[in-house]
Amino acid sequence: MKTTPTIRVIGAIRGSICLVAAFLMMLDSGCRNDKPSVGPADPEPGIPLSLATQRAQAIEGLKYELSFSIPADPAQPVSAHAVIRFATKDITRPVVLDFSPGADYLKSVTVGGKPSHYRLVKDHIIIPKEEIASEDNAIEITFRAGDASLNRNPDFMYTLFVPARAHLAFPCFDQPNLKARYALELDVPGGWQAVANGAETFHETAGDRVRIRYSETQPIPTYLFAFAAGKFQVESAERNGRWYRMFHRETDAKKVERNKKAVFDLHASSLEWLEKYTGIPYRFGKFDFVLIPSFQFGGMEHPGSIFYNAASILLDESATENQMLNRASTIAHETSHMWFGDLVTMQWFNDVWMKEVFANFMAAKIVNPAFPNVNHDLRFLVSYYPPAYAVDRTAGTHPIRQELANLDEAGSLYGNIIYDKAPIVMRQLERILGPDKLQDGLRAYLKQFQFGNATWLDLIAILDDRTDLDLKAWSHGWVEEAGRPSIRTVLESDRVGFIQSDPQEGRSLRWTQHIDVLIGRNHTVTSVPLDIKGERAEVKIPAGISKPDWILPTGGGLAYGDFTLDDATRSFLLHQLPDLKDPLTRGAAWVTLWEEMLDRRVGPSDFIELAIRALPREDTEQNVQLTLSYVSDMFWTVLSELQRHDIAPQLEQILRAGLDRAGSSTMKSTYFSAFRSTVTTTDGIAFLERVWRRQEKIPGLTLAEPDEAGMALDLAVRSVPAAAAILQEQRTRFMNPDRKARFEFVIPALSDQQETRDAWFDSLKDVKNRRREPWVLEGLQYLHHPLRAASSEKYIRPSLDLLIEIQRTGDIFFPTRWMNATLGDHNTRSAATVVREFLSQQKNYPIRLRRIILQAADELFRTAG
Ligand SMILES: [Zn+2]
Numbered sequence: 001m002k003t004t005p006t007i008r009v010i011g012a013i014r015g016s017i018c019l020v021a022a023f024l025m026m027l028d029s030g031c032r033n034d035k036p037s038v039g040p041a042d043p044e045p046g047i048p049l050s051l052a053t054q055r056a057q058a059i060e061g062l063k064y065e066l067s068f069s070i071p072a073d074p075a076q077p078v079s080a081h082a083v084i085r086f087a088t089k090d091i092t093r094p095v096v097l098d099f100s101p102g103a104d105y106l107k108s109v110t111v112g113g114k115p116s117h118y119r120l121v122k123d124h125i126i127i128p129k130e131e132i133a134s135e136d137n138a139i140e141i142t143f144r145a146g147d148a149s150l151n152r153n154p155d156f157m158y159t160l161f162v163p164a165r166a167h168l169a170f171p172c173f174d175q176p177n178l179k180a181r182y183a184l185e186l187d188v189p190g191g192w193q194a195v196a197n198g199a200e201t202f203h204e205t206a207g208d209r210v211r212i213r214y215s216e217t218q219p220i221p222t223y224l225f226a227f228a229a230g231k232f233q234v235e236s237a238e239r240n241g242r243w244y245r246m247f248h249r250e251t252d253a254k255k256v257e258r259n260k261k262a263v264f265d266l267h268a269s270s271l272e273w274l275e276k277y278t279g280i281p282y283r284f285g286k287f288d289f290v291l292i293p294s295f296q297f298g299g300m301e302h303p304g305s306i307f308y309n310a311a312s313i314l315l316d317e318s319a320t321e322n323q324m325l326n327r328a329s330t331i332a333h334e335t336s337h338m339w340f341g342d343l344v345t346m347q348w349f350n351d352v353w354m355k356e357v358f359a360n361f362m363a364a365k366i367v368n369p370a371f372p373n374v375n376h377d378l379r380f381l382v383s384y385y386p387p388a389y390a391v392d393r394t395a396g397t398h399p400i401r402q403e404l405a406n407l408d409e410a411g412s413l414y415g416n417i418i419y420d421k422a423p424i425v426m427r428q429l430e431r432i433l434g435p436d437k438l439q440d441g442l443r444a445y446l447k448q449f450q451f452g453n454a455t456w457l458d459l460i461a462i463l464d465d466r467t468d469l470d471l472k473a474w475s476h477g478w479v480e481e482a483g484r485p486s487i488r489t490v491l492e493s494d495r496v497g498f499i500q501s502d503p504q505e506g507r508s509l510r511w512t513q514h515i516d517v518l519i520g521r522n523h524t525v526t527s528v529p530l531d532i533k534g535e536r537a538e539v540k541i542p543a544g545i546s547k548p549d550w551i552l553p554t555g556g557g558l559a560y561g562d563f564t565l566d567d568a569t570r571s572f573l574l575h576q577l578p579d580l581k582d583p584l585t586r587g588a589a590w591v592t593l594w595e596e597m598l599d600r601r602v603g604p605s606d607f608i609e610l611a612i613r614a615l616p617r618e619d620t621e622q623n624v625q626l627t628l629s630y631v632s633d634m635f636w637t638v639l640s641e642l643q644r645h646d647i648a649p650q651l652e653q654i655l656r657a658g659l660d661r662a663g664s665s666t667m668k669s670t671y672f673s674a675f676r677s678t679v680t681t682t683d684g685i686a687f688l689e690r691v692w693r694r695q696e697k698i699p700g701l702t703l704a705e706p707d708e709a710g711m712a713l714d715l716a717v718r719s720v721p722a723a724a725a726i727l728q729e730q731r732t733r734f735m736n737p738d739r740k741a742r743f744e745f746v747i748p749a750l751s752d753q754q755e756t757r758d759a760w761f762d763s764l765k766d767v768k769n770r771r772r773e774p775w776v777l778e779g780l781q782y783l784h785h786p787l788r789a790a791s792s793e794k795y796i797r798p799s800l801d802l803l804i805e806i807q808r809t810g811d812i813f814f815p816t817r818w819m820n821a822t823l824g825d826h827n828t829r830s831a832a833t834v835v836r837e838f839l840s841q842q843k844n845y846p847i848r849l850r851r852i853i854l855q856a857a858d859e860l861f862r863t864a865g
Pocket of ligand 1: 333
């Protein structure tokens with residue numbers, strides 16, 4: 001699975017979970033117990049660890065035979081049938097299946113052909129132990145599938161069962177360590193395409209319906225079982241003897257044509273690379289992928305049928321270099337999961353980070369050779385360090401490896417610590433072990449546990465055999481504990497000391513890391529390797545350097561922590577950062593100075609003045625993007641209104657000069673995005689309006705439909721006189737109906753009428769209006785736009801009050817994104833007080849949601865004081 005870094009896509013409309021009278025009438029009572037009851041010994045709701053552990057020890061030889069009949073109308077019920085076959089080592093207990101839609105959705109349950117005296121409790125069907133044998137159990141269930149994880153739209157649907165949402169649709173053992181074979185049959189409307197994990201083995205058209213059967217899968221967990229059906233177009237291609245198919249709904253044929261060769265190539269090269277690295281061939285048969293509009297993630301690694309967010313795969317002509325790299329990385333990431341996650345799966349979702357870190361780690365190795373012009377060390381730094389720090393510096397941070405008592409909380413494990421800090425830690429592991437030993441260990445691990453499950457500690461044990469280092473101690477600091485070291489540079493006569501401390505009170509943890517310290521003097525830079533272990537580490541200043549100009553422990557792009565530079569280095573960088581020759585050193589210096597600014601050791605105006613001086617001289621796109629992201633962030637949240645007003649003309653001039661000067665369309669795109677997000681002067685806004693009106697062209701930059709829609713919204717939120725007419729004309733420009741619907745959804749959020757904005761926000765309290773999460777987030781970003789911050793502060797408290805429900809009803813990244821969109825642009829003391837008061841009032845608030853709030857509020861707390 002991969003997160004979507006930016007959310008700017010067309011929407012999916014998910015079907016409502018309303019009951020349909022006709023379907024209710026066909027339900028007969030059978031032996032079903034209508035009233036769910038909860039006895040003292042009944043399992044808790046969700047998937048508790050205790051239940052999962054007990055089932056994993058007992059159940060064997062698990063197979064599902066599933067059929068779903070999908071009507072075209074998303075309001076009509078999906079009727080379904082399941083046969084669940086298994087053996088069990090424990091016939092002393094009832095068998096607990098997971099199924100959350102409830103009694104109204106169950107039509108009949110039989111065991112071994114006889115009606116079952118099952119009981120229904122919240123989220124579970126309990127089959128009496130008397131009906132269970134040790135061998136050859138077959139539980140047969142006729143039911144209506146729950147819609148909550150079926151993502152039903154008028155013309156298509158797709159399943160998304162990660163982390164434990166399969167039982168929202170069908171009865172199953174919804175846990176990662178009960179792998180099963182799945183035989184699937186789908187009945188779909190004529191004219192629809194359908195795709196699943198297995199290859200199609202049977203296809204029959206009868207009247208206006210199509211029946212399709214798929215070959216039985218390899219053993220896979222519920223969260224990887226998947227299918228999609230609908231009006232899709234299918235492209236296929238052969239690469240080195242293997243066929244790939246791409247399902248998509250893109251209406252722009254040129255766009256498909258422009259992208260498809262690269263997309264097939266990227267899959268094929270990733271797959272071949274992984275087969276070579278792991279020494280294990282791809283084990284899941286056919287290889288298809290589905291491009292879904294407004295997919296919740298960047299991608300999801302269902303074996304044989306990867307799902308992607310369409311916008312991250314089919315790129316616009318204006319795509320930045322970063323978007324192209326991200327696409328290659330996403331494809332390599334999901335393909336890596338075929339081994340890391342799919343072939344060997346975590347025992348429990350507390351180790352979900354493992355599959356993510358390996359997918360990222362492999363993706364970096366795969367993608368790098370395909371982009372020989374890119375500085376990959378710099379890319380690693382820019383991709384992972386800022387987002388890892390964004391969480392790890394906050395009071396809401398957490399260890400990479402977390403406790404997880406129930407899978408219904410699994411969603412809250414995902415975030416930057418898993419996606420961004422873990423890759424940094426994994427690179428350190430490779431540094432310590434050496435690439436060959438790591439590869440050797442991974443091969444042994446994949447071989448030993450293939451088609452099974454394993455924990456992080458299983459892997460550490462395998463790797464520990466291959467080194468003299470104490471890997472368990474290393475793993476404890478980086479993986480099992482939260483936070484980052486504070487490391488302070490101390491200049492001495494002939495040496496430099498680095499003093500490590502633990503910012504968390506009462507813990508005194510010491511982290512082990514291998515770093516490269518850079519020492520600069522008169523344009524000569526010396527790199528000195530250093531192992532940091534205990535409280536203090538030091539390097540001798542190399543002979544010939546009497547007095548260094550600067551010392552940068554982060555300069556080699558490896559060091560991780562909160563670094564306090566010495567005063568001379570800080571001052572040198574604030575004046576001469578653009579003089580540093582190596583782009584990686586410049587990138588590392590930017591990241592370090594940003595952290596120093598947040599810690600108030602560097603002044604915001606010094607930082608932005610440095611950026612304004614540096615941008616005209618910076619020609620490395622990664623650094624331009626990094627600098628512009630810092631500038632856009634601080635422009636609205638760190639600078640005061642007066643500082644903004646003073647700096648805006650100069651900043652806009654620099655951005656427009658960058659736009660003119662940029663040699664590539666990707667660089668132009670980067671500058672234009674930053675300009676769009678920060679423009680405030682009359683001249684600047686007039687320029688933006690001329691571009692939107694197509695009266696002025698930016699040579700070398702093609703603006704696609706989403707760009708124009710975004711510009712129209714940016715103009716409207718700035719309350720330009722023609723705002724209403726601009727929005728109206730934008731409506732007529734849309735060719736893509738999904739994008740138009742999203743645009744209509746967002747408009748009330750940026751209305752200049754307070755009552756309209758109030759009504760839009762109030763509508764979000766109804767879960768129906770939150771179904772299209774990317775739309776909601778885009779609306780929230782405009783609702784809380786800094787220009788509206790004073791009037792949007794009142795939405796903070798009700799948004800906090802909604803968070804528990806947001807987590808309960810939404811997809812896994814929604815709580816974090818909801819909070820980031822709500823708090824990201826606020827910087828006042830009163831806004832900070834709202835959050836602090838909420839946190840102090842909620843005594844028994846769920847810890848993971850508290851962390852999400854603390855993470856999202858970190859910059860607000862820092863700037864508001
Ligand atoms: Zn992933």
